[in-house]
Amino acid sequence: MIELAHFQLLSAGLFCVGLYGVLARRSAVLILMSIELMLNAVNINLIGYAAFVKATEAHRALGQVLVVFVITVAAAELALAIAIILRLYRNRTSVNLDEIDLMKW
C-alpha cells in the first residue's frame, strides 16, 4: 500500500539529490538540471498531498493545478537560463562556475 509518507520520502530524496547537484557541480548546465530535479521533487510532494489529503474535491484539485503552474514556470525559467548560459559560453568559452566569479569583493 502506497501512502503519503512514501511520496514525501521520494520527494525529499529527489530534493536532496538536486541540492547536492546544485552545490557540488561546476558546470552551469548540470546545475540547471539539478534545479529541475528539485522542482520535480516539489511537484511530487504536491501531487502526494493532492491525492491523500482529507478535503473537498476543490481543494484536491488545487494541488494538481499548482503542479501545472510549476511545470509552466519551470519551462519558462529553463528557456531563460539556457539563453543566459549560451550567451555566457559565447563570451567566455566556458560554463564553469569557478571561472564566473565577478560578484565578489
Add this chain to the structure above:
Amino acid sequence: MPFADTIGTDWAWVIPALSASAFILIVVFGRFLPGGGAFISISAIFLGFLLFWYVLADVLDTGTASFSITWLRVGDTTVTWGVAVDRISTVMLGLVTFVALLVQVYSIGYMSGDPRFGWYFAVHGLFAAAMLALVLADNLLFLYIAWEIVGLGSYLLIGFWFERRPAAEAAKKAFITTRIGDVGLLIGIIMLFKATGTFEISTIFHVAEQGGVGEGTLTTASLLIFLGAMGKSAQFPFHVWLPDAMEGPTPVSALIHAATMVAAGVYLVARMSPMFELAPGVMLTVAIVGLVTFVLAGALALVVTDIKRVLAYSTISHLGLMMLSLGALGAAAALFHLVAHGLSKALLFLGAGSVMHGLNGETDIRRMGGLRRRMPLTAITFVIGAASLAGVVPLAGFFSKDEVLLAVLDNRNPAFIAFALAGVVLSALYMARVTLVVFFGEPKPETESAHESPRTMTVPLMLLAFSAATTGFIAFNWTDSYGGFGDFLTGEGEFHIEPWLTATALLLAFAGLIVGWLYYGSGRLSHRAAAERFPLVHRILVNGYYFDRLYQWTVDRVVLTFSRSVALFDRIVINDTGVDGSAITVMLSALRVRYVQTGKMYNYGAAMALGTFGLALIWWIVQT
C-alpha cells in the same frame, strides 16, 4: 470729501505698508525706472506723512485704538499682528515720517551719481517700514521682528559704501553690538510670555499690575528689555558702534542716528514704562545709565575732530538724557526731548552733510573755517540746530531739556540734577566748538572751493530748522483742553515750570557757549594749552575712555581663546572621533567581512540551503 473722512486710526497700518511696498517695488523694478525708482520710496513716505495727519486728527477725536489680525495659533496661544494707535505712537509716526521724508528728498542731491542710487532708496523704504512698524506694534513679538529689521536696515545703510573697508567694519560693529542687547530683549520678551502667556503689551501691563508676575521675573525681564534698549540707543557701555557708524552716507546718519533707530530704545522703554515703574530698581538703573551716558559722551564730543563724530557723541549724550528722564519717571519729557532732539540733530547731520558736500567729503573740522560766507544757508540752519541742542531760548531743545530736568528734580535725588546740569554745560560747550570752528573764524586753504549745496538739500535744511525752532512751543498749556505736551502724551500732570531751575539751566547753557566762544571763537583762551595742562584727561578722552581697546582686548584674549578651545573640541571629539571615527570603524570591519563574498555561486547556494534548514529547525523547535 466723504472718502477722506473715513481715513482714521484704522488706516495707520497703511503707513509702514506703503514703505514696505516701495522697497519691494524698487528691488524688483528699480533698474527699469528713471532714477532707480527713488521717487517710489519718496512718494510712499510722503503719502505716509499725509496719512499721519489723518491719524492724528482721528486720535484727537476718538482716542486710542488698536487693530489686530491673527497670525498663528499654537495650542492655546494665539499670536497676533496688530497696531496700537495712541498718542505716543502717533507722535513717533509724525517724527519718523517727517524726518524720513526730508532725508530722502535731501538724499536726491547728496547721493546723485552714486552707482547704487536705487538700492539706497530701496533700503530707506525698508528701514522706514520697519521703524514705523516698530512704533505701531501692539505686541512684543511683532515689535521684536520690526526691531531686528531696523537693525538690518541700519547695517545695510551704514555699510552702503561697503567697498570701503572702514564702512564694512563699522556696519558689522553696529550690527553685532546692538545684537548683544537684542539677545537680552528677546530673553526678556520670552520671560514675560512665560509669565503672562501673551505677547500683547497692554495685556502684559494688565497682568503685571494685578501682581500676576513675580517680582524677580518682573525685575529681570525689565532689565533684559532695557539691555536691548541700551544697545539700540547706544548707551554706555554699548555706545561704541555709533561713532563708527558715521562711515555711512551722512543722510543715513541724520535719519538713523538722530531721529529713528537710536530713538527706538528710548521709545521701547517709554512704551514699557508702566511695567518698568513696577520695578523701582530698574528705573534707578535706567536713570544711572542715562546720566553716565549723558555726561561721559558729552565730554567725548569735546575732543573728537571729525564733524560727524562730534554729532554722534552729542547724540549718545542726548539719548542718555532721554534715558535719565525715563528713569526719573518722566516718559513724556523723554519723548518730548526725543522729538526736539530728533529734529535738531537731523538738521545738524544734514548740515554736516551739506558741508561735506561742499568740501568734497572733508570731515575734519581742523581743516574747516569761515564757511558761513560760502554756505550761508547751511551756516544759518546749522546754528539754529546747534543752539537748540545747547538749550537756547526759545528753540525746541531748551523746552524739552527743561522738562527733563524738571522730571529729574521731582523724582530723583539732588546728585542727579547736579550731574545733569554739568552735562548741560558740556552740550553747550561742544555745540559752540563745532559751530565756531566750522562756520566762523578764518577760512582755511581747503575751504577755497566750497560752494552752497543744491536746492534739494537746502530746502529740507530750512524745513527742519523751522521745526527745530518752533516745536518747543508745544510744551505750553495753550488752551484749556491742551495742558502741555506732557499732559497731551501721557496725562502726567499739567505743564509747570520751576523758575530757578530753568534760569540755572539757561545760565549754564550760556556759560557753556561763552566758554566755547573764548576758546574757539575769540581765541582768547587756547584749547591746546588746556589739553597740555591735563594730559592724562586729554589722552583718556581722545581714546574714548579706552572702550574700543578694552573690547578689542576682550575679543582677542577671551572670546577668541574660548572659541579656539571650542574649535579644538569640535575637531578632536566631534569631527575626528564622532564622524570620522564611525566611518573608519565601518571601513575597517568591512575590509575583513568582505571576504565572505567569494563570488562562487555554490557558496551562496550552500548559505541559502543552510539558512533554510536553520529556519526550518528553529520553526520545528518552537513548534514542539
